[in-house]
Amino acid sequence: MSISNKHLKTLEDESIYVFREAAAQFENPAILFSGGKDSIILVHLARKAFFPAKFPFPLVHIDTGHNFSETIQYRDQLVEKLDARLIVGSVQQSIDEGKAVEETGPGASRNWLQTVTLLDTIKKYKIDAAIGGGRRDEEKARAKERFFSHRDSFGQWDPKNQRPELWDIFNGRKNPGEHFRIFPISNWTELDVWQYLKKENIELPSLYFTHKRKVLDRDGVTLAYTNYIELHPNEKVYEKTVRFRTVGDATCTGTVDSAANNIDDIIAEIAASRVTERGNRSDDKRTESAMEDRKLQGYF
């Protein structure tokens, strides 16, 4: 597929502008880094925004403890290459400290618990702006997010009472204890992300490309079989050629059937796809407004 890259340039310019506003309007901003493609793009854009200086943010990783080892390896290499500061917020620690209660049973996931750890980490490191890779095309609640999104002192989002955001004038003023979530790639779609990864020749964790792994089927989603997953009685583990379309907590990120082993193949696959990328995130399938409910509480 041959497409001119003008739209990517426009999106890049916009994102860089947002990054610089974040640096200018806040005292202690940080980039939320999951190791997924969106946060990898964030880091790439941050480098561009402040070149020839280093970007003035630490990376914050909220570690569920249920990681794919490929993600952690990628993260550590990137941190070393950029000489960046890494802050890790551990969900395990939140559980150990009694701040979060682990779900049990076969459907258990630490996805909801991340919110507790995220908010704790923001508080502990006095982060006043958490820069995330959320995109408005991902999910319907996210479609209404602002670039600069206010969070009250409990970390909560009030979608009915958002500040209007006009032109490109962002209002990041806040009271002590409150913070902002900032989404520089709000206007990017999944396809934009992949086209940009290709154009900029950005390296990705191997999980995104086709490989063989042990999987199981659950609620219409094919999950990777890992140590963190408890099997239902009738579930079977089998081997399959798959790749991941998003990379998150290992217990709730679904795989897709795919033989795509390079970005071109992935772009072609997405262009032809009939399911959104969050369509195989089992965390969004819990209720019709699962994402909105999580965001209200302070989720990413």
Added chain:
Amino acid sequence: MEILRFTTAGSVDDGKSTLIGRLLFDSKLIFEDQLEDIQNATVKRGEEGINLALLTDGLRAEREQNITIDVAYRYFATPKRKFIIADTPGHEQYTRNMVTGASTSDLAIILVDARKGILTQSKRHASISSLLQIPHIVVCINKMDLVDYSADRFDEIVDDFEIFAEKLEVDDITYIPISALKGDNIVNKSEKMPWYKGSTLLYHLENVNIISDKNLVDFRFPVQYVIRPHQDFRGFAGRIASGSVKKGERVRVLPSGLKSTIESIVTIDGELEEAKAGDSVVISITDNIDISRGDMIVREKNLPTVNNRQDAFLCWMNEAPLEKGKKYILRHTTKTVNVYVKEIVYRLNINELHREKTDELHLNDIGRVELETSQPLFFDPYINNRGTGSFILIDPATNVTLGAGMIKSAVAEIEDKLDIPRKKSPNTVWEGWNIARAVREKRNAHRAAVIWFTGLSGAGKTTIGRQLEQRLFAMGLQTTLLDGDQMRHGLCSDLGFTEYDRKENIRRISETARLMFEYGNIVICTFISPFANDRGFARTLIEPGRFFEVFINCNIETLKERDPKGLYEKALKGEIKNFTGISSPYEVPENPELIIDSTLTSPDLLVDIVMKKLVEAGIVKG
């Protein structure tokens, strides 16, 4: 592939959500899982088929109430263009959302129900699109299936709209007869309306020319952030608001007005010879000029208006009405200043474009106002330049965004027909400073500042102020001392101590301090100045970071004992009326830059503390 941003306006009844759903559905951009979600939700609501509207109604509360209450963004792409839809509700009470969606749009789709024709609401949408200067309007006359695809009905509505559109400032209006529900003329050409020779909606969206909408003439570069990786490089990061710039070009820096030359245009992917509107770049210049966020780099001979009084349209977006004379925060490009709304000239009746006389602007009102900012803004009329002609107002107490404004011109340039009392010297024009403060500061080798001592009579304002000035003067710095008693013997000798007179006294002093400040002085003011509002006024006149409110605290019993002028004794006997601290209130500063206490500490030591503050703030060298 270009990006086209458009807004859709219309109410649920007009079939707006259905239209968007149809656009996505017919261009095969609804994903299976989204479709599944919609089907589930449709069934839950006891409806049949697929309710395409559910696709765009994002939040749960809205879905339950059947209305979209905020701006939601939608994305789709065809091989020709990527589209960003700002979907806004059409209800009367949601003007603020329409304005928000319109602010970033290249094109507006206005939906009209063919059965109902042009309603008040359609006019409102068109007016807002015009006010926000959306370059292209598409009027979609929907539900043509319910009027038998009648060409006459279509023509009738077009004629009605044209009459109204004469009042608007929009160059490009296109009319398309559609049925969102049946899919006529959305993506595919309708077989039911052979009389319509124009293009389908999607074809129009893909092909409308948006390149010429940008201002590519006036180079404006608001500085966002200063980049200093090492001693040898200082770059100014920003996104070019309009125009273009080349390496080697002569430029001027505002507000200082100093001239320089573009040394390089830096990006991580290599240096550029030229950059244009929309590009995020880092610029370095050949001269060592002090530039910070909020400053603007422009071409040497193409300057914006530089003025601290603006004539603007203001859309009010908050439940609490706009208050004339109240201090707000204004953000314009990357610059943040304090602002007063001096006049509400009229309210615009957005449905009919009539002017209505008013003293207040309420939620969703749009008014013509006159503003006065604490520092000059560097702006262009919004009609020429959306980037440098727009601003927002922020509440300093709650931090929420209160309003959105579009500048028409500097105040002095307009003469309005409405009979509203103006300033008493309407024909004076603010010309800007002869020699910029920055230039004076450079020669003085120190920064200008205003140090405002406030406190009760006898607290030590005069003593400390005098000692401080002597010390600064001995260091070779430019200083000025404005003292309460001295001012009252001269400039303010016509004023007494009533509330009005006190206010006017402070106003004159503040303006004097400002003049001296702009001339490069460290201005020391020693006034009781008991009211927070008055001190706040003085603050708004001075550049942020240069105004130091110093509260001199002192135990009242100690003051009564000191009583050097015998005033407390007289006041306690009732011989002096309105004596601050005894028979007139003193409002203790809430957030002064410095608090010192003279109850037990000697003036000498207190001066040390003030000096330390000035060194820390970078006003004087240690």
